[in-house]
Amino acid sequence: MELKVATQTHAGQAVMAIVGEIDLYTAPRLQAEFTRLLETEPERVVIDMSGVEFCDSTGMNVLLSALKRLRERGGILEVASPRPAVRKILQVTGLDSVFTVHETVPAEVAEFL
Numbered sequence: 001m002e003l004k005v006a007t008q009t010h011a012g013q014a015v016m017a018i019v020g021e022i023d024l025y026t027a028p029r030l031q032a033e034f035t036r037l038l039e040t041e042p043e044r045v046v047i048d049m050s051g052v053e054f055c056d057s058t059g060m061n062v063l064l065s066a067l068k069r070l071r072e073r074g075g076i077l078e079v080a081s082p083r084p085a086v087r088k089i090l091q092v093t094g095l096d097s098v099f100t101v102h103e104t105v106p107a108e109v110a111e112f113l
Helices: 027-038 057-072 084-093
Strands: 004-010 013-022 044-055 076-080 100-102
Touching: 004 027, 013 027, 013 057, 027 057, 044 057, 044 084, 057 076
Parallel strands: 013 044, 044 076, 076 100
Antiparallel strands: 004 013
8 A cells, every 4th residue: 555645844843644554665655754854853743643544563663763863853743643553553562652642633733734
């Protein structure tokens, strides 16, 4: 399955909307998108996962890598709108306590989409 990534940035904040499956085959594309985004040095990145149907450990590692890189710069990475299958992976792995997880994209960043 193809992975689609769309990013909107405004005033140091970014929303990255992901659609598709994040796995061994699509994770490199997501990693490349994060690398490109992090070059703009955003302070806050919200990952809209409402369109993600599946995410394996490879995908979670990409998210963790991006979180680490943002934190090193004093930034934050948040996950929004995970579907039940993705939410379960976050819970089982304990990553729901590592990432800030929102039910929906926070209003203050959704307004510039």
